[in-house]
Amino acid sequence: MSEFTDIASGELPLGMLLNTIGRLVFEETHRRLSGMEVDVIGLGILWLVDSAPGQLQSEYARFQKRDQTTFGRYVDKLEGKALLVRTPVPDDRRARTLELTSKGREFLTEGKRRAHAAEAAIVGPPSPDLMQVRRFLTERLNSDMLR
Amino acid sequence: MSEFTDIASGELPLGMLLNTIGRLVFEETHRRLSGMEVDVIGLGILWLVDSAPGQLQSEYARFQKRDQTTFGRYVDKLEGKALLVRTPVPDDRRARTLELTSKGREFLTEGKRRAHAAEAAIVGPPSPDLMQVRRFLTERLNSDMLR
DNA sequence: TATTGTTATACTCTATAACTATA
DNA sequence: TATAGTTATAGAGTATAACAATA
Numbered sequence: 088m089s090e091f092t093d094i095a096s097g098e099l100p101l102g103m104l105l106n107t108i109g110r111l112v113f114e115e116t117h118r119r120l121s122g123m124e125v126d127v128i129g130l131g132i133l134w135l136v137d138s139a140p141g142q143l144q145s146e147y148a149r150f151q152k153r154d155q156t157t158f159g160r161y162v163d164k165l166e167g168k169a170l171l172v173r174t175p176v177p178d179d180r181r182a183r184t185l186e187l188t189s190k191g192r193e194f195l196t197e198g199k200r201r202a203h204a205a206e207a208a209i210v211g212p213p214s215p216d217l218m219q220v221r222r223f224l225t226e227r228l229n230s231d232m233l234r
Numbered sequence: 235m236s237e238f239t240d241i242a243s244g245e246l247p248l249g250m251l252l253n254t255i256g257r258l259v260f261e262e263t264h265r266r267l268s269g270m271e272v273d274v275i276g277l278g279i280l281w282l283v284d285s286a287p288g289q290l291q292s293e294y295a296r297f298q299k300r301d302q303t304t305f306g307r308y309v310d311k312l313e314g315k316a317l318l319v320r321t322p323v324p325d326d327r328r329a330r331t332l333e334l335t336s337k338g339r340e341f342l343t344e345g346k347r348r349a350h351a352a353e354a355a356i357v358g359p360p361s362p363d364l365m366q367v368r369r370f371l372t373e374r375l376n377s378d379m380l381r
Numbered sequence: 382t383a384t385t386g387t388t389a390t391a392c393t394c395t396a397t398a399a400c401t402a403t404a
Numbered sequence: 405t406a407t408a409g410t411t412a413t414a415g416a417g418t419a420t421a422a423c424a425a426t427a
Binding site for chain 2: 116
Binding site for chain 1: 384385386387388394395
């Protein structure tokens with residue numbers, strides 16, 4: 088495999104890098120969440136809702152740059168596991184806000200712990216470099232340039 | 235959406251960051267490669283094969299941390315578009331090596347250009363920060379710790 | 382007319398299992 | 405027994421289209 092060493096230090100397409108490393112982190116996290124029946128995406132939704140509870144489902148979907156349908160399907164699953172609840176909005180009878188259940192908050196605590204362990208297994212322990220990567224990606228996610 | 239601003243500067247799960255940004259880059263690249271019917275992954279394979287031609291198909295799959303079946307299916311597609319060729323190995327009649335066609339090399343040149351434009355649309359123009367992110371991810375991909 | 386959300390549907394990515402051929 | 409590769413199949417992620425209810 089040493090034939091590839093030089094290649095990898097070149098300019099790999101960022102899309103491929105994110106895809107590959109992302110897939111590895113995803114799989115590792117999934118393995119470590121086994122028995123909990125929630126994957127990285129479900130965990131990310133719980134985390135998001137917990138951090139800013141009571142927003143509209145569509146607001147969360149928009150923030151995650153995710154299609155409403157796709158997002159709704161995840162919410163179905165999480166609601167089915169009683170990790171969060173949909174609450175009707177009195178002012179707007181189309182809308183639902185989201186909120187974690189106490190079971191959901193418990194799950195989130197343990198889930199985050201396991202997710203961080205999984206990350207460390209793939210990208211190494213917390214470090215200034217890793218923090219910078221995280222910061223860069225977070226800033227881009229927050230950018231209004233996207234969608 | 236400003237309700238989320240503070241959240242995003244917190245510690246989002248890396249898996250989710252990679253997944254979300256990766257998906258956006260993937261989709262944008264796909265859009266810009268449209269008409270060429272090759273996505274980021276196909277492009278990554280062409281790039282890899284071009285950089286170290288004549289290796290076994292299985293070697294490339296291993297380097298990309300990708301299942302043989304999945305990798306093989308991409309090779310099918312690329313071969314179907316005459317962008318690369320499989321060549322039997324005289325010494326080992328089970329094995330095939332991969333190599334780009336001249337059409338494949340032409341495609342790669344243009345494809346890389348478009349992929350970089352797509353990346354810039356999502357994560358911004360080349361910058362020291364972006365380079366560092368790329369370097370970090372590349373190093374992790376190269377790490378023997380994985381798989 | 383536009384928005385919130387769901388249902389039905391289809392497509393793609395990915396891997397597992399089983400297999401052939403070969404080493 | 406192990407490896408290179410393919411075929412068949414299934415599961416999960418994702419989005420589009422069509423729709424209902426509401427604003």
